[in-house]
Amino acid sequence: MLRGSLAIWQRDMLVLRRNMVSELVAVVAYPLTIYLAFGIGMQGYIGLVEGVPYSLFIAPGLITMTAVSAAYNESVWSLWFHRRVQFTVESYRVTPITVSEIVIAKILTGFTHGIIKGCAVGLVIFAITPFRFPLEHLLHYLLFLIPGSAFFSCAGVISGTIMDKPETIGKVEAVLVMPLIFMSGLFFPLSSYPQSVIFWVRLLPTTALFEGARKALVAGDMMTLSVLQVLLSALLTFAASVYIFRFKMSE
């Protein structure tokens, strides 16, 4: 049943392999700049946050941010490009594969981009900074990173399916996606929020993801409820993305 998905995903991986170096350089540059500017540059002014140096506090978030935004970006732009610019989706649709196989392939591709790019940034941060963590924390962290990347990949597929204009995609990213990432305790502890707001912020799947991922990596905490929240969000957006894509394709 997923033969078509596999063929399209392998096509995407072939293209990724061909451009691996430039893709990685582009994706590593941004979080690394932030790390150097805030983590190192501001460290002396900020001191300890939740008991750890500021550079340690933001490192896991930067890796998570890279992974999920890479997943989102790949999905949204690839779907838009293949639908609206290159018309490749149309050429897939006149073969015997189903529309669901196409959308699943695109979700898998976004997810893979997220994981690969997240790992790349992680390795770079590991190589050039003193950020260290026990290996078993990594397993807990992956429990967040994997469904988190899947969630953002599905969200990207939904955006790339419903939005036909590139400028709309840019705007949604600026007013919705980036704020959701930044608000969820990437650069500051949630306790900085007023008490009345915290409840609402905690409802966001991005909060569960970023807070849970950080605590998993830095402290080895296992926040089961947060994992479940991210997992459930991923499953729901997956169902929604398949449904919405099929609806869009049925005109």
Add this chain to the structure above:
Amino acid sequence: MPTASIITHSLTKLYGSLTALDSFDLEVDQGSIFGMLGPNGAGKTTLIRILTTLMRQSSGDASIEGLDTLRSGREIRCMIGVVSQENSLDRYLTARENLELHARLHGMDKRLYKQRIDELLELMGLAGRQKDFPDTFSGGMQRRLVIARALVHQPRVLFLDEPTTGLDPQSRRVVWEYVRSMAGSMTIFLTTHYLEEAEQLCDRIAIMDHGRLIAIGSTQELKDRLSGATVYEIEFAGQEADRYTTLLGSMPCVVNIRRLGGKVTVTLECWECLSEIVTALNGAPVRRISLQERTLEDVFISLTGDKVRE
């Protein structure tokens, strides 16, 4: 008696209040090359999209090789090849990879498609460029690659939506050669707004406009419909052509008139009207009057009252 490969019955498609296809009835014989001729916006692409299961009709039904497009989409897609109006090549894959991906989407076995792709690249004159990206190809080569892609899985019905639009005359002829070479081995359904293309390639031609089928038949049958009408070409000496074009154009027996430099082409209601024309041209610097063979364009003009909109 050949059986029908494509059948539509009262096929209708509405886009909001716009009727893009209006109770369309059509039968296309197996193994024939069928041309759907119509100006831009006539509804040709809409028809192809419904027949290739990319889009659902508003009412009526359509079948390919006896299978209903709404119920048997997957089975139909196994046996059709589609060359869409837009170039839908993957510019990040080489020519060969484009074909390989398509073969895989059709569930073809690697051993099988490798050989088939070799053959097709050879046939379409692309074997030497198979490792290059389509961006580096000329328009004609890209078209040939899209056609090759549509043929990888050996379809029984091939759809070509305006296969030569935007190509220079020479590349167009090359594409025609390839289409002709496939004649008989499969049903070919092509749309075009080039009269010459339909005339050159097709066994049967249908003319459509505003979503309606206007006429259908062989080229000769369609030309014969123009029973009385005749076309003459009048060549003027000097600068007089303009003045006489206006004069002739105002005569009731002139159905249509066009001027190209010193040459004026007039379509007359019937050949007997020629004497009126000769009278009107009395004293004019006429170099030559010649009877023109009727073309599909004349048929088109007489049926739609309009030239083919480009």
